Amino acid sequence: MPSLKNSRWVLVGVGAGVASALLALVSLISPWGRLLVGWFWSLPLSLAIAGLGPAAGLLASGIVVALVWGLAGPISTLFTVLPLLLVGWGYGQTWRWKWPPGRSLAAVTLAAGVVSLALTGLAWWVWHQPPFPWGDQLRNSADQVIATYQRLGLLDQALGQGLTEATLRQQLVMVVGWLERLAPSIGATGTMLEAGIAYYITTAFFCYLHLPGTDSGHGGKLPLYTWALPWYSVWVFMIGLGMALAGDYLKQPLLVTIGGNLLYLYLAVAFAIGLAVISFYVNKYKLPPVLEALGVVVILINLPFAVAICAAIGLFDPLFNWRRLGKKGEGVG
Numbered sequence: 303m304p305s306l307k308n309s310r311w312v313l314v315g316v317g318a319g320v321a322s323a324l325l326a327l328v329s330l331i332s333p334w335g336r337l338l339v340g341w342f343w344s345l346p347l348s349l350a351i352a353g354l355g356p357a358a359g360l361l362a363s364g365i366v367v368a369l370v371w372g373l374a375g376p377i378s379t380l381f382t383v384l385p386l387l388l389v390g391w392g393y394g395q396t397w398r399w400k401w402p403p404g405r406s407l408a409a410v411t412l413a414a415g416v417v418s419l420a421l422t423g424l425a426w427w428v429w430h431q432p433p434f435p436w437g438d439q440l441r442n443s444a445d446q447v448i449a450t451y452q453r454l455g456l457l458d459q460a461l462g463q464g465l466t467e468a469t470l471r472q473q474l475v476m477v478v479g480w481l482e483r484l485a486p487s488i489g490a491t492g493t494m495l496e497a498g499i500a501y502y503i504t505t506a507f508f509c510y511l512h513l514p515g516t517d518s519g520h521g522g523k524l525p526l527y528t529w530a531l532p533w534y535s536v537w538v539f540m541i542g543l544g545m546a547l548a549g550d551y552l553k554q555p556l557l558v559t560i561g562g563n564l565l566y567l568y569l570a571v572a573f574a575i576g577l578a579v580i581s582f583y584v585n586k587y588k589l590p591p592v593l594e595a596l597g598v599v600v601i602l603i604n605l606p607f608a609v610a611i612c613a614a615i616g617l618f619d620p621l622f623n624w625r626r627l628g629k630k631g632e633g634v635g
Contacts, residue, residue, distance in 0.1 A: 319365025
């Protein structure tokens with residue numbers, strides 16, 4: 303008769319598989335379900351792998367696939383379970399390998415973004431499902447939007463600035479067109495954000511449960527102010543900008559779309575790096591609470607401008623190294 307110790311991985315694998323499958327099914331109920339559970343739906347799988355090894359992870363993965371496939375079908379399984387398995391295996395296995403926190407976070411979030419883009423392309427190529435399925439509906443509702451502007455008194459204000467209803471309608475159509483073009487990178491950014499938050503939730507549980515590796519030196523700790531990109535990452539921005547400009551000059555919409563998506567993805571990451579730079583100096587100089595609160599109010603009042611400034615700071619940080627970070631990613635001074 304097998305001992306409890308030898309069968310523990312089976313019990314944990316089954317439990318982790320059922321828990322992850324339930325969370326995946328909740329995410330399929332509605333977009334709100336994904337918003338609620340997307341941050342931690344891979345946690346049971348990561349705990350099983352980090353705590354008891356790949357055998358428990360394989361058992362849990364098989365149960366997740368079987369349950370979601372049986373209850374939601376193969377397509378839902380592909381688009382829901384694949385990101386879950388990627389993040390769960392990524393954080394669980396990199397913890398066992400004792401990867402540095404920065405490498406683990408970067409590798410898993412980047413892989414999650416790539417998988418999201420690949421699934422979007424697969425859906426469009428195989429099932430002809432557009433990345434932004436509400437485009438035609440929004441175009442057809444342009445008259446309703448203009449009527450809403452008129453009811454709120456915003457239309458007269460816009461017309462007083464030299465705009466016409468035809469110009470406003472054209473601008474709305476242009477916005478919808480860019481949403482359609484950038485939908486793959488918008489979805490990938492959301493997936494990467496989920497994976498990034500999942501890292502902190504997962505490693506917090508690892509440390510709380512004192513899983514093997516907690517006291518090995520890597521510890522899973524990665525404060526926001528230590529986030530940084532290597533200098534050569536700027537080439538992603540340059541390539542995206544070059545493709546977008548070349549596509550516009552050569553009248554090649556595909557080049558414009560690819561370049562625009564690269565720019566959106568990189569600027570989203572640059573915004574996070576900009577937040578890291580600001581967090582570094584706030585942490586370094588210990589501003590009084592009154593000044594911090596005043597700064598938050600000013601940022602909220604000028605939110606679009608603040609987001610642009612933050613992204614610009616992050617965009618140039620790989621070149622100028624605003625924080626003078628050391629080789630280990632720790633602030634100097």
